[in-house]
Amino acid sequence: MTNPLVLLPGLLCDNAVWIEQRRVFGKERPCVVPDYDLRSSITSMAEQVLAVVPDVRFSLAGHSMGGRVALEVIRIAPERVERLALLDTGYQSIAEGEAGQKEREERGNLLRVAQEKGMWAMGESWAPGMVHPEAVDSRVFAEILSMIERSSPERFEAQISALLNRPDASTQLRQINVPTMVICGRQDAWSPLARHEVMSEAIPGACLRVIEDSGHMTTMEQPVAVSAALGEWLDWTVEGA
Template identity: 30%
Template sequence: MEFVEAGGLEIAYQRVGAGPPLVFVHGAAEDSRIWQPQLAGLADEFTVVAWDEPGAGRSSDLPEDFGLTGFADVLAALIEALGLGPAHIAGLSWGGTVVLELYRRHPTCVATLIMIDTYAGWKGSLPADEVEARVAGARQMLAAPHEHFDPTLPGLFATDPPPRLVPLLSAIAADVRPATLGRQLAIMAEADLSDLLRHVSVPTLLIWGQLDARSPLTVAHQFEEAIADTRLVVIEDAGHLSNLERPERVNDAVREFCRAHAPHPG
């Protein structure tokens, strides 16, 4: 892990490889370790960077009243501090919502968007009754005593987690901070960036698990219909964490897309 001050916070990140910059933004209840297959598989051709967002991994705790704009602004500060922009920016789940907000506030940081099993916010992508059910489930999870706190969200894989991933998932879950997860889920419940999608003018790759139960393919089609220059790649036999469940297929899609849309220095 390396560290840099960004937006007044200490941000931890992993950086490997050399070549066009490719930045990965993890989902809720996760940190940069969720991108291990991408860090290992794409460093031969790209400068691959994966951050621990504020409040996750080894990064600083969240400041009070930190919102979606705060995550996006610190991400922009990280990209600037590391001299990466404009870069390919990939976001998974909650991380994709952060990436959309980054694009809205700091478009010069973004050469292309890679949206993986994500949302334009829950409010912007899901039916209202589904959002209400998720909010109720989140409250129940966060109200559990510390010894029973389990940040594992339902429906992350097509079936059960592959055994090879259990140690990694357990290690990540053990480091989740309840305050961060609560803030993330509250932001997602209110976020609606659906109107932004039709204004996206950079090439966009959509990668979706065919069996994603959390952000179903209907959400992918919403993105596909709204964004002018977009391509959808459906990963068969994969759920919400398609980057872990079928890493080779995801890496191949990312590599092909990034080769076709090389960033131009800002």
């Protein structure tokens, strides 16, 4: 049997983020979308992934916060990962000084909205910046809001804690020795293309794919283009496979 494809969702996301990819690739291989439950650190999320995935080598793709979890998975258990895809994500820890304080305040403000007014209200203020400007008020945007509403303030608080205390993977990038693809939406305002260019240059042999007409939520905004890129990635020959 073909080894599993493990698909890691981002902040407040669930398997809806990967619905098209599961449809396309699930015909050929098991597709696993782990649930982080209420884990409140990137490391504990990575440990959860390793605990729920069958004890075989697997292809690993992470979107947004899931990309950070993917980097932690391959740090903890490099022998388990046969290839890596990082989508609309980052690798640095929280900035020092004013920039870091601003991030803490903005995330704290969103959490208060979620606690006081509910997840949908929080999503309405947060999610517009996550998509291409033309996607706001679209069917995809409504699906994103519904996904956010399915979560809870408790989960949001746990995942915010994980992100505010995220590890810095800067030195790790050059140590990654599996076939790696870096994917980013051209109009991603949350995790900009310039960051992904740095990542793809730092990871030995990595390949960068830019998804046109897409913001941060590439897998939902442009699912066909993302699946095409991941299909190419899955077709790469892996040593020892």
